[in-house]
Amino acid sequence: MKNENLYNYILGIADNSLILGQRLGELCGHGPSLETDIACTNISLDLFGQVRSYFQYASKIAEDGRTEDDIAMLRKERDYKNVLLVEQPNTNFAYTIGRQFLFDAYHLMFLKALQKSADLTLSAIADKSVKEVSYHERFSSDWIKRLGDGTDESHEKMQDAINDLWTYTDELFHQTEADKIMATEGVGVDVPELKTAYYNYVNEILTEATLEIPESKYFQKGGKQGIHTEHLGYILAELQYMQRTYPNMEW
Amino acid sequence: MSEEQIKNLEQQFEARIARDEKIEPKDWMPEKYRQTHIRQISQHAHSEIVGMLPEGNWITRAPSLRRKVALLAKVQDEAGHGLYLYSACETLGVTRDDLYGQLHSGKAKYSSIFNYPALTWADMGAIGWLVDGAAIINQVPLCNTSYGPYARAMIRVCKEESFHQRQGFEIMLKLANGTAEQKDMAQDALNRWWWPSLMMLGPTDDKSVHTEQSMKWKLKRKTNDELRQQFIDQTVPQADVLGLKIPDPDLKWNEERQSYDFGDIDWDEFWQVVKGHGPMNKERMKARVGAWERGEWVRDAAMAHAEKKKTRKEKQAV
Ligand SMILES: [Fe+2]
Ligand SMILES: [Fe+2]
Numbered sequence: 001m002k003n004e005n006l007y008n009y010i011l012g013i014a015d016n017s018l019i020l021g022q023r024l025g026e027l028c029g030h031g032p033s034l035e036t037d038i039a040c041t042n043i044s045l046d047l048f049g050q051v052r053s054y055f056q057y058a059s060k061i062a063e064d065g066r067t068e069d070d071i072a073m074l075r076k077e078r079d080y081k082n083v084l085l086v087e088q089p090n091t092n093f094a095y096t097i098g099r100q101f102l103f104d105a106y107h108l109m110f111l112k113a114l115q116k117s118a119d120l121t122l123s124a125i126a127d128k129s130v131k132e133v134s135y136h137e138r139f140s141s142d143w144i145k146r147l148g149d150g151t152d153e154s155h156e157k158m159q160d161a162i163n164d165l166w167t168y169t170d171e172l173f174h175q176t177e178a179d180k181i182m183a184t185e186g187v188g189v190d191v192p193e194l195k196t197a198y199y200n201y202v203n204e205i206l207t208e209a210t211l212e213i214p215e216s217k218y219f220q221k222g223g224k225q226g227i228h229t230e231h232l233g234y235i236l237a238e239l240q241y242m243q244r245t246y247p248n249m250e251w
Numbered sequence: 252m253s254e255e256q257i258k259n260l261e262q263q264f265e266a267r268i269a270r271d272e273k274i275e276p277k278d279w280m281p282e283k284y285r286q287t288h289i290r291q292i293s294q295h296a297h298s299e300i301v302g303m304l305p306e307g308n309w310i311t312r313a314p315s316l317r318r319k320v321a322l323l324a325k326v327q328d329e330a331g332h333g334l335y336l337y338s339a340c341e342t343l344g345v346t347r348d349d350l351y352g353q354l355h356s357g358k359a360k361y362s363s364i365f366n367y368p369a370l371t372w373a374d375m376g377a378i379g380w381l382v383d384g385a386a387i388i389n390q391v392p393l394c395n396t397s398y399g400p401y402a403r404a405m406i407r408v409c410k411e412e413s414f415h416q417r418q419g420f421e422i423m424l425k426l427a428n429g430t431a432e433q434k435d436m437a438q439d440a441l442n443r444w445w446w447p448s449l450m451m452l453g454p455t456d457d458k459s460v461h462t463e464q465s466m467k468w469k470l471k472r473k474t475n476d477e478l479r480q481q482f483i484d485q486t487v488p489q490a491d492v493l494g495l496k497i498p499d500p501d502l503k504w505n506e507e508r509q510s511y512d513f514g515d516i517d518w519d520e521f522w523q524v525v526k527g528h529g530p531m532n533k534e535r536m537k538a539r540v541g542a543w544e545r546g547e548w549v550r551d552a553a554m555a556h557a558e559k560k561k562t563r564k565e566k567q568a569v
């Protein structure tokens with residue numbers, strides 16, 4: 001592959017949206033209200049739309065005849081590059097919202113930076129996505145506040161979710177070799193630079209939601225290197241089911 | 252109000268409907284009109300949200316990204332339909348929570364088609380093509396029904412249902428033109444969904460209880476049997492295009508009637524499902540009730556939060 005770094009870089013971005021979209025897709029029809037159901041489906045829909053743009057571009061770069069679906073659905077577990085945060089399960093609505101907010105806050109900052117990419121395809125995808133993700137972030141931060149500053153029960157549930165998910169936040173700011181090279185070339189986003197702003201913003205929202213900011217300094221990592229939690233295998237089993245069972249067919 | 256006055260009002264009311272005027276929420280209406288509409292509109296709303304389940308169950312397994320996006324959008328549309336219909340129903344003086352209560356207790360019905368399982372990807376095609384197809388036949392006449400909010404909701408709903416039907420047909424077409432395995436999958440789905448789709452148009456006219464009154468109020472314009480015939484006549488040529496076989500050995504073009512004759516429907520199966528003993532009735536209700544119960548603390552939190560915000564604002568204003 002001529003531009004393997006760019007290819008890997010795109011997968012790193014797209015896999016986050018792919019796996020989070022898949023998680024949200026599990027909830028469709030099972031949400032706490034019709035309105036939240038529609039909102040979660042809508043976010044999932046946006047994320048998969050973004051995934052398609054990224055993988056269509058990646059398939060052009062790969063030049064090996066693989067389609068967007070091949071790239072999305074026919075890789076092995078260790079070849080998925082999403083962060084661990086997005087593969088965490090929908091334990092309850094507080095976890096769904098916690099995961100969403102902790103990712104959205106990052107995603108929005110990331111896309112705003114990606115809009116300035118020297119790669120015109122990536123900056124165009126970022127331009128389109130940034131509008132969608134601003135809406136996601138508004139939805140999830142609003143719900144953080146509702147649940148954090150709602151009833152005692154919701155406060156406790158929201159706090160538990162944030163405490164558990166916090167350990168996955170640091171990884172958002174890690175860089176692979178491809179990430180570093182892409183950042184120096186002005187194509188990729190220098191994510192470590194976003195870190196301070198991210199925690200400032202997240203802390204601000206959590207405080208407004210009357211939630212405690214977790215103090216733990218122990219973080220999990222590995223997703224970007226393809227070392228995932230045990231959840232990913234099950235997500236892929238569903239994601240890949242049709243493509244694996246009926247190979248080489250069109251749908 | 253005296254009996255005579257009520258009678259007068261009723262006559263004026265019926266005359267308005269006969270003149271094709273719309274009845275609006277603030278207008279006087281006979282209690283029976285209100286109750287019938289609450290029943291029908293809520294039943295329709297429940298069908299939309301229970302209908303999300305069989306298709307929702309395939310979102311994570313859709314075979315391509317394009318199909319996944321389309322399926323998500325479709326299921327989201329159905330949720331939207333549920334939302335407009337509940338809102339239309341609320342204009343008649345019930346709350347959405349009451350209506351959910353009726354659904355969850357089993358008092359309210361929903362379309363019995365959703366008590367069948369969606370087993371393969373081809374079911375996503377068959378449901379769109381046949382189930383949304385039958386729904387359109389049922390619903391297009393409702394775009395002109397007498398109750399304004401219902402009629403307006405139906406105009407929007409019908410537009411989206413036709414889109415769903417085309418999308419479902421397109422899924423079937425792709426399978427029918429695909430590998431032998433894909434074609435088998437499509438045929439199998441048609442075999443399983445055909446008869447339940449015919450049942451969706453309701454019991455035969457002699458068994459249907461509400462028809463006459465419903466005709467007068469424009470809740471119904473054609474009888475169930477007429478609608479069923481229309482559905483069959485419309486769908487058989489489409490199956491031909493797909494190269495699939497309708498699973499009815501008695502299906503035959505009747506030159507004289509310019510319509511298809513068709514075989515006997517298994518009404519025992521229909522009533523079994525309606526009475527709650529179809530393959531998925533219990534699961535569907537468990538899913539709905541489960542979502543509602545698991546969501547209670549979330550809804551309570553949203554309410555408590557809104558209350559706190561209001562109090563804070565009021566304090567600031569002082
Ligand atoms: Fe619908
Ligand atoms: Fe419908």
Ligand SMILES: [Fe+2]
Binds near residue numbers: 411
């Ligand atoms: Fe539909």
